Amino acid sequence: MAHASPRRRALRRTASAVGVVALIALGATPAGAADPDTGLVMGKIGPIDGVKPGSELDLPGSFTNAGTAALDKVWMAWSISFGLGYSHPTPSNCSTYSDGGADEAPQSNFLICEFDQTVNPGVVYAPEGLKLMIDDSALNDELFARVSKSPIEMPEGGGIPGTGPAIKLVERPDGTPAAPGSTEPATAQTKVTAKSTADFQVTGAHLKGKVGDTVPLKVKYANAGPGWVAGEPYESVTNVHIKMPAGTTVTGTHSCREEGQGAYVCGTDSSFTRPNTEHTYTFNLKINKAVPGAKGSVALENKPRPFDPVKSNDTADILLDVEGAGTTGGSGSTSGSGGSGTSGSGSTSGSGGSGSAASGSSGSTSGSASTSGSGTSATGGSSATGTSGSSATGGDLAETGSGSTLPLAGAAAGAVLLGAGGVLLARRRAAQQR
Structure with a gap:
């Protein structure tokens, strides 16, 4: 095994620190902690394969209120890898944030939206009017989505408020709602594979x-x-x-x-x-x-x-x-x-x-x-x-x-939105073995 340079050791420490700070800032729940979003269930997002660079599609992500009471407000967040983007202009009830990247991962982009409307139990909802852009550099990318009962905060000094028309959640009668009382996660992820080289x-x-x-x-x-x-x-x-x-x-x-x-x-x-x-x-x-x-x-x-x-x-x-x-x-x-x-x-x-x-x-x-x-x-x-x-x-x-x-x-975006547990643990183990 070759020796690691001083810069590589510093890189590991910096990357882990960035992941933890972003995790806390965006309000994600670490693995093993009590989940404040029990009752909100994200629908599964199937793989998105063979998309053409330069194209766009509806931003995936739907959820069910599997609880017994209606909610007055919910928040949704997405993170996407380098080859993907969001449609413009950003809605006024949403904000965007770019994490700047690190040596082991380029910049990831986040979108957080607040929906001030009633969310009834047993109904599948999805945002209307959000688009996912497939950039020219797309190849093997990923998307993470999260829904929450609590505000998902941007890091201090980060986040650019949208200026476009506000968007709303719409009911999806064709969707399959989560079972009442379900404890399935309030998160989902998928791969986005572009037809490129x-x-x-x-x-x-x-x-x-x-x-x-x-x-x-x-x-x-x-x-x-x-x-x-x-x-x-x-x-x-x-x-x-x-x-x-x-x-x-x-x-x-x-x-x-x-x-x-x-x-x-x-x-x-x-x-x-x-x-x-x-x-x-x-x-x-x-x-x-x-x-x-x-x-x-x-x-x-x-x-x-x-x-x-x-x-x-x-x-x-x-x-x-x-x-x-x-x-x-x-x-x-x-x-x-x-x-x-x-x-x-x-x-x-x-x-x-x-x-x-x-x-x-x-x-x-x-x-x-x-x-x-x-x-x-x-x-x-x-x-x-x-x-x-x-x-x-x-x-x-x-x-x-x-x-x-x-x-x-x-993967870095997932640590932010889904909780650091699996990703950061794997990184710690990898660092200890070097």
């Missing part, structure tokens, strides 16, 4: 020098989108395997794990990747001797990526021309492309912008990432890593493996 790709390099020289090597990993991808908490969203050309020695790198015999494994600096973002891995490479035809390689880890149908750019060459040893020819481009692998730095900046309609501003990405099958490059795009400075460090999560494509933003 995310293209992970790597770029190599073409180096030149003479024996005794130390030359800089920069290779890149990029998500060319259009979808965002999340991995397991506190783990790299993917790993990149780098093999150095024969006759060379690495004299300097950062946060990449040496595997021996000139092989290295490099990760990413967060557990998710937005579209049109990249990471640059930098090494100092000393040329010890001339080896004709010396060639290294860059490759994405050999793990299933069902969201990524383009395999031709999963590997690239590191070519080395040593003076007096002939030439290797060609270029260090992504396999199947004609682009150069030596351009730019992988610096990223920005402030954790969201791809959803209810989010704040988007950041920017500098540098370029070669795309498959062409000599073009993907630049810019709406992105933010949640950190500033160059990503040429190889990532502070570089020593971890990657996980499945789980929507971490949805």
Whole structure:
């Protein structure tokens, strides 16, 4: 097991603290505590599959008052992961809030609505007029919903009141009401799967020098989108395997794990990747001797990526021309492309912008990432890593493996709305095992 960097340890503490603060602020009930919303039962929300990016649908969420008395007022709240948004304008009896995100999850967006109307027992109700937006970056997302007898408060200083026409709850005679006295939860969740992809790709390099020289090597990993991808908490969203050309020695790198015999494994600096973002891995490479035809390689880890149908750019060459040893020819481009692998730095900046309609501003990405099958490059795009400075460090999560494509933003949102019990407990256990 590779050691954890100081920043990774700080990340764990910060993420847990954020989850607890948000949980308290939004009034969610931790697991094991008395449930003040007994009698309110959320209807189950089935999976939402195959939605088209750029489309919209009714925001899911219905409930039953399973008690014996009518209620004068109820509150409903939703949280959605990065690839989703809410319709605009926000109704005047609702507020939105964005949590800003963390290193292991991008920004999540919340909607809280107050319904000042009678809610009778045994009747299924749902809000009328709320829409869920499927953003261009949507891929594997999640939605959480909650109903409450008590106000669900926004964090202090958070929450933007709506300015649009107020909405109401309407009866749903086609819905199946919860049984009287039911103790089923006042929460529900579902996955939202978009009909989209995310293209992970790597770029190599073409180096030149003479024996005794130390030359800089920069290779890149990029998500060319259009979808965002999340991995397991506190783990790299993917790993990149780098093999150095024969006759060379690495004299300097950062946060990449040496595997021996000139092989290295490099990760990413967060557990998710937005579209049109990249990471640059930098090494100092000393040329010890001339080896004709010396060639290294860059490759994405050999793990299933069902969201990524383009395999031709999963590997690239590191070519080395040593003076007096002939030439290797060609270029260090992504396999199947004609682009150069030596351009730019992988610096990223920005402030954790969201791809959803209810989010704040988007950041920017500098540098370029070669795309498959062409000599073009993907630049810019709406992105933010949640950190500033160059990503040429190889990532502070570089020593971890990657996980499945789980929507971490949805998981963080769920901790806020559903109670911290399961999510935070799992994170504590994961942290203790590292």
